[in-house]
Amino acid sequence: MKKVLIIHAHPERNSFCSRLKDEALDYFHWQNAEVKVSDLYAMNFNPVGGRHDFTEAENLDYFKYQAEQVHAWKTGTFDPMLKAEMEKLEWCDTLIFNFPIWWFGLPAMLKGWVDRVLAMGFSYGAGKGVYENGVFKDKTAFLCFTTGGPQTAYGNEGKNGNLDTILYPIHHGILYFVGMKVLPPFICFSPVRLTDEERKSELARYRTYLEECQSQTPLFGPAH
């Protein structure tokens, strides 16, 4: 049975971005998949990486984040909330980041999930490989996000620049870094400017995307 983890980061639970998360939930339930959601705003997730990630310290005099992560991995001393997120990530076979793109990247809330949960020792390093040797090479990941600007502002002709370039640090630097197969993203451009009818058709388009995404050619990762 398929196991899906959605990491959702939007401050408004009635936003269209949150509606997309619900659409995925519906779809996967209908598929008889198991789904877990980390709704970071609802969880009041703290995105700041630091000493509070750990229940004990290897070095109290000098804080070296990655060294403490490796120590915590070896001794099982991650903060219980981080441990729970790590367990969800290990459990899933499909990972979805569901978010509004802010400043051409992840909202700080979601970036902090990456900084803290994808800890050294757990997801890479300490003998574990990266990219084609990454530990999560049996998992598939993709982004589902909403934008403020219209589609015409992106692409080679658009003033914001090409989306492949904008998303490269997330696709290649985060998801593929830990070995995942990265599928092309689902993007809903500027839902704020859409009519109710247009929003309905965006939801239908997302459902079609979910049905078909596994047959898409990955951007990065196994079978790329």
Added chain:
Amino acid sequence: MKKVLIIHAHPERNSFCSRLKDEALDYFHWQNAEVKVSDLYAMNFNPVGGRHDFTEAENLDYFKYQAEQVHAWKTGTFDPMLKAEMEKLEWCDTLIFNFPIWWFGLPAMLKGWVDRVLAMGFSYGAGKGVYENGVFKDKTAFLCFTTGGPQTAYGNEGKNGNLDTILYPIHHGILYFVGMKVLPPFICFSPVRLTDEERKSELARYRTYLEECQSQTPLFGPAH
């Protein structure tokens, strides 16, 4: 007189990254420049954008972040801490982001400073332009950061990919978006692997960078 703002985001005050921040402070003081530092970890800055950004709400039923930002800008109802950061940013003529690169981007702490401080209404939108018409076109900005991996892991031959691409969302999507002239970054690769002697020469290299950076060809922005 030159006015410099350093946004610093490292959890360890004795890190080499923090040492680079101090080197810039020394240099600019010696230059008789005015310098302000926002040391985000020391300030316990909250990087999560949300309702707490504002002392009043335009719409209590539905939270639309950018609309609330514009409302707060018009009514002067930003949280006082954000207002203070905005005033520092308006005041400066040179902006430095000083940080360790985490997951090929800004640590969540610093990304949240961007999400919250560069608010719509204040830095773009509500009649204000972007890019070549951006409000901060008289300001210069650059990144000073440390990496975990060695230089050979970057570039077209490196497994991490090209740094120009990795940094594009920050350089183009954040700093140039608000109109700033963006200078090439100062990068210290993998200080954790350097000897004390090598660290000293990295500090000297940073000082030379600071002396010469204004004559560099900008990556983006005015006179590009």
